[in-house]
Amino acid sequence: MIILIWTIQLILTPVVSPLCIGIIKKVKARLQNRRGASIFQPYKDLWKLLHKDEVISSNASWIFYYAPFIIFAVTIVVGASIPLFAAFLNNTLTGDMLVIVYALAIGAFFLALAGMDTGGAFGGFGSSREMTLSALAEGGLIFSLLTVALISGSTNLFAISSSGVFAQDQHFLSALLALCGFFIVLLAETGRFPYDNPDTHLELTMIHEAIILEYSGKRLALMEWASANKLLIFIALGVNLFFPLGLADNGGVDAILIGMAAFMVKIFICCLIIALIESSMAKFRFFRLPDLLLVSFILNVVALSLIQ
Amino acid sequence: MLEIIASPISFFILLELFLIGAAGSLVLRKNDASANVWSSFFAIAGSLWGLLFASAILISGQALSFVAGTSPFPLLSLAMHIDMLSALFIFIISLIALFCSIYGIGYVKHFYKKYNIGTLGFFYHLFIAGMVLVVTASNGIFFLIAWEIMSVASYFLVVYDRNDENNVKAGFLYLVMTHVGTAFIIAAFLLLYKYTGSFDFEVIKSAVTFIPSSIKNTIFVLSMVGFGVKAGIIPFHIWLPAAHPAAPSHISALMSGVMIKTGVFMMMRLFLDILQPAPVWWGLVVLFVGATSSLLGVLYALTEHDIKRLLAYHSIENIGIILLGLGSALTFSSLGMLPLALLSLVAALFHTVNHAIFKSLLFLSAGSVINQMHTRNMEEYGGLIKYMPHTAFFFLIGSMAISALPPFNGFFSEWLTFQSLFQGIIALDSSARWVFILAAGALAFTGGLALTCFVKAFGATFLARPRSAEVSHAKESSFPLLAAMGALAALSLLFGLFSGPVTLFLETIGKSFSIFQSAPSLLSLPRGHVLTVGSGFASVSGLAFLVLFTVAIFIVVWIIRSAINKKQKIKIGATWDCGTDLTSRMEITATGFARSIVLIFKGVLKPSIQHEIEYHDAETRYMPKSRTVILGVRDVHQAYFYRPLHKVVATLAEQTKNIQSGNINTYISYIFIALLIVLFATL
Numbered sequence: 001m002i003i004l005i006w007t008i009q010l011i012l013t014p015v016v017s018p019l020c021i022g023i024i025k026k027v028k029a030r031l032q033n034r035r036g037a038s039i040f041q042p043y044k045d046l047w048k049l050l051h052k053d054e055v056i057s058s059n060a061s062w063i064f065y066y067a068p069f070i071i072f073a074v075t076i077v078v079g080a081s082i083p084l085f086a087a088f089l090n091n092t093l094t095g096d097m098l099v100i101v102y103a104l105a106i107g108a109f110f111l112a113l114a115g116m117d118t119g120g121a122f123g124g125f126g127s128s129r130e131m132t133l134s135a136l137a138e139g140g141l142i143f144s145l146l147t148v149a150l151i152s153g154s155t156n157l158f159a160i161s162s163s164g165v166f167a168q169d170q171h172f173l174s175a176l177l178a179l180c181g182f183f184i185v186l187l188a189e190t191g192r193f194p195y196d197n198p199d200t201h202l203e204l205t206m207i208h209e210a211i212i213l214e215y216s217g218k219r220l221a222l223m224e225w226a227s228a229n230k231l232l233i234f235i236a237l238g239v240n241l242f243f244p245l246g247l248a249d250n251g252g253v254d255a256i257l258i259g260m261a262a263f264m265v266k267i268f269i270c271c272l273i274i275a276l277i278e279s280s281m282a283k284f285r286f287f288r289l290p291d292l293l294l295v296s297f298i299l300n301v302v303a304l305s306l307i308q
Numbered sequence: 309m310l311e312i313i314a315s316p317i318s319f320f321i322l323l324e325l326f327l328i329g330a331a332g333s334l335v336l337r338k339n340d341a342s343a344n345v346w347s348s349f350f351a352i353a354g355s356l357w358g359l360l361f362a363s364a365i366l367i368s369g370q371a372l373s374f375v376a377g378t379s380p381f382p383l384l385s386l387a388m389h390i391d392m393l394s395a396l397f398i399f400i401i402s403l404i405a406l407f408c409s410i411y412g413i414g415y416v417k418h419f420y421k422k423y424n425i426g427t428l429g430f431f432y433h434l435f436i437a438g439m440v441l442v443v444t445a446s447n448g449i450f451f452l453i454a455w456e457i458m459s460v461a462s463y464f465l466v467v468y469d470r471n472d473e474n475n476v477k478a479g480f481l482y483l484v485m486t487h488v489g490t491a492f493i494i495a496a497f498l499l500l501y502k503y504t505g506s507f508d509f510e511v512i513k514s515a516v517t518f519i520p521s522s523i524k525n526t527i528f529v530l531s532m533v534g535f536g537v538k539a540g541i542i543p544f545h546i547w548l549p550a551a552h553p554a555a556p557s558h559i560s561a562l563m564s565g566v567m568i569k570t571g572v573f574m575m576m577r578l579f580l581d582i583l584q585p586a587p588v589w590w591g592l593v594v595l596f597v598g599a600t601s602s603l604l605g606v607l608y609a610l611t612e613h614d615i616k617r618l619l620a621y622h623s624i625e626n627i628g629i630i631l632l633g634l635g636s637a638l639t640f641s642s643l644g645m646l647p648l649a650l651l652s653l654v655a656a657l658f659h660t661v662n663h664a665i666f667k668s669l670l671f672l673s674a675g676s677v678i679n680q681m682h683t684r685n686m687e688e689y690g691g692l693i694k695y696m697p698h699t700a701f702f703f704l705i706g707s708m709a710i711s712a713l714p715p716f717n718g719f720f721s722e723w724l725t726f727q728s729l730f731q732g733i734i735a736l737d738s739s740a741r742w743v744f745i746l747a748a749g750a751l752a753f754t755g756g757l758a759l760t761c762f763v764k765a766f767g768a769t770f771l772a773r774p775r776s777a778e779v780s781h782a783k784e785s786s787f788p789l790l791a792a793m794g795a796l797a798a799l800s801l802l803f804g805l806f807s808g809p810v811t812l813f814l815e816t817i818g819k820s821f822s823i824f825q826s827a828p829s830l831l832s833l834p835r836g837h838v839l840t841v842g843s844g845f846a847s848v849s850g851l852a853f854l855v856l857f858t859v860a861i862f863i864v865v866w867i868i869r870s871a872i873n874k875k876q877k878i879k880i881g882a883t884w885d886c887g888t889d890l891t892s893r894m895e896i897t898a899t900g901f902a903r904s905i906v907l908i909f910k911g912v913l914k915p916s917i918q919h920e921i922e923y924h925d926a927e928t929r930y931m932p933k934s935r936t937v938i939l940g941v942r943d944v945h946q947a948y949f950y951r952p953l954h955k956v957v958a959t960l961a962e963q964t965k966n967i968q969s970g971n972i973n974t975y976i977s978y979i980f981i982a983l984l985i986v987l988f989a990t991l
Contacts, residue, residue, distance in 0.1 A: 050872050057883040059773055061693045069868075073861035080856065092838055093852035098723050099714060103853070105759055106713045112763040116896065119691070119772030120883045124896025127767065131760040132904045138756030139749055142726075146748070150734060155727075155846040214883060218868055218876065290908045297749065304733065304745055 001251055005086060008256075013079025013236075016264075017228035018042035020235065020271050027275035042228065046221045054217030057118040067114035068215070068222035074107040075229035082233060083161040083240045085259035086248040090158045097145040097155045101138070104189070104233070107226065108134045115211035126210025133195060133207070133289060137188045140181050140296030147178035147303045148241050157237070161244045177303035179242050184296035186238055190231040192274055194284040194292070232267065239266040313364035316374040319388065319444070322361055323437055325354035330433035337426020344416055347429025351409035351436070358402030358440065365395035369816070373446070373510075381449075383507055389446035392820035396657065397443040397573050400664045403799075404565045405436050408558040411672050411792035414785070415558055418679060428468055428556070435461040435562070442570050448497040448507035452490070455570075459486045459538075462567060465559045466551045475554035482551035485544070489537030496530035499523055513582045524583060528590055531578055532597070539571030540624045541631065542601045543945045548624060549608070553616035553684060557675020560616060561668035564623040569660055572630055579638055580653065584823050591639030592743045598635050599750035602628025606757040607913060610764070610905050611941045613898040614684045615674045618765055619667065622710060625754060626663040629725055630656050632747055636728045639740060646827035648731050651841065653818045654831065655724035658811055662717040662803060666709035669796035673703040676789050677769060680782040686768045686898040690775035695782040700770040702793040707762035709800040712755050715850040715857070716800050720807035720839070723848060726751060727841045731830075760905065768898035775892045805850045808839040899939060906941070914942040 022039035029036025056064070081094040081103075094103075108130065115127035149155040151171045152163035165175040188195045191208040200206055212223045240247060246262025248255035284292065312318070329350025336343040365372060371391035379386055390398070412432075416425055438458030445451040463486070467479035501507055503523060504515035519527070533544065540548040548568070552560045579586055579594075605625030612618040633656030640649035676699045677692060678684055693700040709716035712723075729751065732744035774780060784790075803810055812833055818824055832840045840847040883890055906915050918938040924931045967978075 050868070051876070053877045053879060055879045055881045058880050059691070059883055061771065063693070063771065069861055069864055073857060073864050076860040076864065077853070077856050080860075092840070092844070092847040093849040094856060096723075096846055096848045098726055098846075099848055099853065102712055102714055102719055102755070105711070105756075106708075109708070109711065109713060109759060109763060113767055113771060116763075116767035117771045118883045119890070119892070119895040120885070121890075121894045121896075122884070124767070124772070124901065127763065128896060128901045128904060131763050131901075132908070135753070135756035135760045135905070136908070139752045142752040143749065146730065146733075150730070154844060155730065156844070159844070217878075218872070222864075222868065286904070287907065301745060301749065305742070308737070 005089065005251060005256065006080075009084060009086065009089060010076070010080045012084050013229050013232055014076065014225065016267070017232040018046060018225065020232050020267060021228050023268060023271040024275045024278070027272055028279055031275070031279040042224075046225055049216075049221035049224070050218045052217040054219060056216075056219075057120075057214055059119045060117050060214070063110070063113050064117040064214070065219075067110040067117075068219040068226070070110045071107045071114075072222045072226040072229070074103055074110075075226045075233065078103050078233055079229060079236075082157050082236055083244075083247060084236050085263040086251075086256065087158055087162040087240075087244060088249050088251065090156075092156060095156050095158050097149060097157055097160075098142070100157065100237075101142055101145070104230070105134070105138075107230070111211055111223075114215075118214045120214060122206075122210040122213050126207050126213070129207045129286065130211060133188055133293070136290050136293040137185045137296075140185045140293055140300055141189065143297060143300035143304065144178045144182040144185065145237075145241075147174055147181075147300055147307070150304065150307050151175060157241065161240045161247060162249065164244050165242060171307060174303040174306045175242065177299045177306070179238070181296040181299040181303065182238055182242075184292060184299075186234045187274070187277070188289070188293060190234050191227065192231075193278040194281055195289055197283050235267050235270045236263070239263075239270055310364050310368045313360055314368050314370065314372060316372065316376070316388075318357075318361050318364075319372070319390065320376070322354060322357050322440065325350055325357055326433045326437040326440075329354060330430045330437070333426045333429025333433065335426075337424050337430075340420045340425040343424075343426040343429055344413065347425070347432060348409050348413045351412070351429075351433065352406060354433075354436065355402040355406035355409060358398055359406065362395045362399035362402060365390055366392060366399065366813075366817070369820070371820070384449040384453075385447050385508065386450055387446040387508060388444045389510065390444050392817040393573070393576065394443045396661075396814075396817050397569070398440055400569065400661060401436065401439050401443070401566050404562060404664050404668045407792040407796050408562050408668065408672070410788050410795075411561075411675075412558045412788075414788035415556070415675060415679065419556070423468060423470075428465070431461045431464045431468075432559070435465060435559075435567075439567060439570060443573055446509045448501065448509070448512075451509075452494065452497070455490065455493070458567065458570070459483075459490070462555075462559075462563060465563075466555045468556060468559075469554065472554075478547075478550035478554040482547040485537055485547035489534045489544070492530045492534030492537070496527045496534060499527050499530070509577075509582060516583060521587070525587070527583065528579065528586070531574070532593070535571040535574045535578075536597070537571075539568050539575070539627050539631075540601075541597050541627060542604050542624060543949055545601070545605075545624050546943075546945055546950065549612075549617045549620040552620040552623070552671075553614060557616075557671055557678065560619075560675070561671035564620060564671055565664040565668035568623060568627060569630075569664065572627065572634070572656075572660060575631075575634060576653075576656070580634075580641065580823065581821055584641070586638060586642050588639055588642040588740065591635050591637070591642055592740060593635075594631050594638055595635030595743050595747050598628045598631030599747045600628070601625065601631065602754045603750045603757075604912070606754050606761060607905075607909055608941075610757065610761050610902040611913060611915075613686045613768075615677070615686050615689075615765065615769065616671070616684050618686075618761065619670050619674060622670075622758065622761070623663075623667060625758065626659065626667065626710070629722065629751065629754070630659045630663065632751060633657075633659060633725045633728060635747070636725075636732055636744070639732065639736075640728075641823055643736070643740075645735060646824060647830045648728065648735060650815065650818050650824050650827045651724070651731065651830045652728035653821070653824070654811060654814050655721060655728050657814045657817060658724055658807075659718075659721035661810075661814075662709070662721045662800075665796055665799050665803060666706050666716070666718055669702060669793060669800060670706040670710065672789070672793050672796065673699050673706060676785040676793070677703075677782075679785065681776075681778050683778070686765065688776040688778065689769045690892060690895070691771065691773050691779055692782060693770040695779065696770075696784050698790050699785055699793065700766075702790075702797045703770065704766060705797040705800055707766050709804070711759040711762050713759075714848075715804045715854040717803035717807065718800075720804055720811070720848070720850060722751070722755065724811065724841075727846055730846075731842075757905070761902070764898055764901040767896075768901065772895045773890075773892045775895075775897070805854060806837075807848075807850050808833045808837050811839055903939075912944075914944055916940045916942055
């Protein structure tokens with residue numbers, strides 16, 4: 001039974017993540033008075049891309065060839081190391097918050113290198129912007145996780161999710177501020193509005209799309225899929241660390257099923273919020289973004305100082 | 309067997325190996341090749357012996373104290389005291405010296421016929437022997453002699469490539485700064501002598517209660533400055549980014565990886581051992597210094613496009629991280645929280661070891677690149693991964709380790725440092741807590757910025773297309789160079805994978821400090837590889853991460869390659885060029901990559917920009933003929949600290965000149981007045 005649960009935990013991230021993208025796109029289309037593609041369209045896109053031939057630049061080195069596999073594998077590892085539907089799994093090996101943060105940094109590292117590798121004009125600037133943002137987001141990310149870690153007395157994500165940070169009245173304000181800080185970082189790290197426009201290929205605005213411009217075929221599929229995984233990972237962290245409602249606390253079939261259902265509902269709500277934000281606000285100027293990330297950091301510093 | 313190796317005789321053999329190496333190199337200086345062979349052989353033999361000796365002491369756990377002969381001066385005794393901490397540093401010195409010496413066999417060949425290899429060998433050996441003496445000397449004056457041997461030998465190594473005027477200038481700056489530092493250290497030792505009546509560290513330690521607290525604080529400040537200059541803390545760092553790049557690369561590796569740590573070693577020795585108990589503010593000051601050094605160090609590194617200067621600034625950053633651990637240890641021990649202090653000290657020691665490994669790896673691989681490219685300017689590199697694939701791979705490992713990416717060693721020591729700062733945030737209150745919060749914030753941003761900086765360094769050096777014609781002549785380095793880099797890269801991974809056992813071992817070294825002798829441990833190692841802090845507060849396993857990652861990557865590759873798509877083709881094409889011919893000027897440069905960060909932090913970095921436009925017609929000012937943009941970063945330390953300081957000193961000197969009239973009668977009256985003052989003073 002436990003092996004089955006671990007298998008689900010391992011494959012849940014890549015299986016569900018395209019759905020998040022599909023939901024966000026669908027909601028956005030509806031808000032724009034379009035019917036929009038089916039929420040399962042991202043799966044079909046991936047399937048199509050996986051069967052296409054590839055064009056790879058003659059300037060590319062092995063970094064470009066292997067980066068998609070490394071980045072995708074990193075998201076799998078991280079996805080398996082965070083609470084998704086079950087809090088009782090208690091991964092003490094790789095479930096530490098700093099491991100997650102720095103493991104995701106491996107992905108950012110190779111993503112940025114892959115962008116520079118082909119020597120195009122777009123990739124390098126995309127990498128530069130991506131790294132600038134992720135460097136500045138790191139303070140807010142670590143501190144928001146630290147706030148909830150200090151409230152629950154452990155830096156292990158499973159332990160945090162099973163303690164329920166909003167349950168303790170005296171830490172309510174801290175948890176709320178940490179949630180705001182985390183959400184700002186979530187948008188930055190996953191390349192959503194107001195940081196990056198995931199739908200555009202306009203060179204002035206794009207970050208993530210600029211980096212993967214040279215990719216095609218199955219490597220492009222992996223890159224897109226990995227970024228969907230990353231979105232799901234951040235959403236899962238947000239919903240499960242702050243709202244652990246419904247997380248399975250034992251290995252029983254009922255608990256697991258409730259956990260899965262609760263997880264799906266929670267990510268659906270989260271995708272809805274992201275889609276609403278993307279439909280209602282414009283992308284910020286690049287040099288306004290550090291201010292926003294600094295706000296996230298300061299919110300978390302305040303949150304930390306409120307914990308006694 | 310252990311007792312034979314861990315004996316004074318064995319220590320003398322270690323020194324003699326280096327001294328024979330030094331003398332022999334001088335004797336053979338007429339013949340470059342044989343001097344190189346002699347010097348390398350004895351350096352390798354000495355380093356191996358040093359490793360053996362240090363391991364024996366570390367395993368036996370017995371401190372070794374002895375006097376190496378009588379000295380003609382009453383206050384100078386050649387006393388040595390080799391405890392666990394000294395042994396750890398001898399281990400680090402020997403380990404890095406071993407790989408630098410192997411690297412040197414191949415590397416110094418390009419100096420043949422240009423410079424004298426014999427003198428290089430001579431100073432190289434003196435430098436290593438000096439460092440070994442610094443960490444073992446147990447008498448203040450003896451220590452200062454060793455300190456000077458180390459500093460002066462390294463000065464001659466910095467100016468070794470003396471045909472470049474910049475190197476000579478850098479060497480001079482280094483010589484001046486290091487002696488300013490030494491002056492502060494001498495002042496600190498003299499104060500210690502005044503109140504304890506001895507230069508012997510053991511005696512000082514036992515008599516430390518006789519020192520009034522105000523004097524103790526003065527000693528703290530003096531030694532913080534004195535040893536801080538050597539360690540390269542901001543604002544005393546200005547020599548470091550000048551001197552480390554000037555030296556030959558395997559020397560830079562030793563200086564950055566090991567020499568600057570001797571400053572940290574003495575801080576640990578003085579603050580955590582000899583001068584205990586210490587007031588709380590000492591630790592907070594060290595934390596503050598560590599936080600600023602790490603954050604500013606990485607920001608300055610981002611502005612650099614000279615590859616070795618970039619690495620030198622990262623040394624400042626990492627010294628800052630080590631000081632974060634040390635500062636927390638000091639704060640906790642002053643507050644009586646010994647288990648937490650021990651944890652922080654272990655973090656500092658672990659980062660010291662790790663930084664030595666990955667920084668020397670990075671300097672050695674940068675040296676290989678410079679050796680082929682004949683320039684340190686990253687803007688003239690590009691695409692080197694195709695010409696030097698192995699060097700590129702080793703540089704990549706070094707970059708990942710220094711950016712604290714798991715499962716390499718840098719991550720685990722930063723993780724421990726983070727944990728000790730977190731513990732401080734939990735356990736402390738009011739102002740001390742705020743210092744810990746800010747220190748943790750600085751460390752968090754430092755990690756992200758270091759990652760950015762190494763994407764820039766690796767990308768600009770090895771990726772994309774060549775930006776100068778020189779690149780196409782680059783060849784992969786020779787075997788000794790690759791062997792040294794490969795071994796260090798392997799160590800980076802191994803120290804990460806076995807971070808648990810290594811950390812626990814470092815804890816026993818921490819426990820050899822007299823204040824920690826009975827401190828309970830916060831670290832445990834369930835299942836042999838899961839490093840755990842507290843009772844489940846945090847845990848990590850490098851081994852499990854690597855296994856999980858490898859399994860994941862194999863499954864992904866297998867599914868994509870064979871399960872989904874077997875007949876898929878790869879077509880090689882050109883990079884998308886928007887219809888124009890892509891030139892290497894269109895790809896991003898190191899300066900361009902970091903430009904947005906520099907602009908975001910313009911309040912700190914003070915970037916300067918200068919436009920020069922030449923027009924075809926100066927009157928209408930349309931149609932520019934040529935356009936030059938000069939980007940730079942104003943050195944705020946130079947502008948607001950060293951310039952004014954220099955001005956004050958120069959003015960004082962100018963004023964003093966007035967009493968020198970050149971008239972003998974005046975001088976005689978000075979002597980008379982001085983005599984009178986002395987006479988009255990003694991009455």
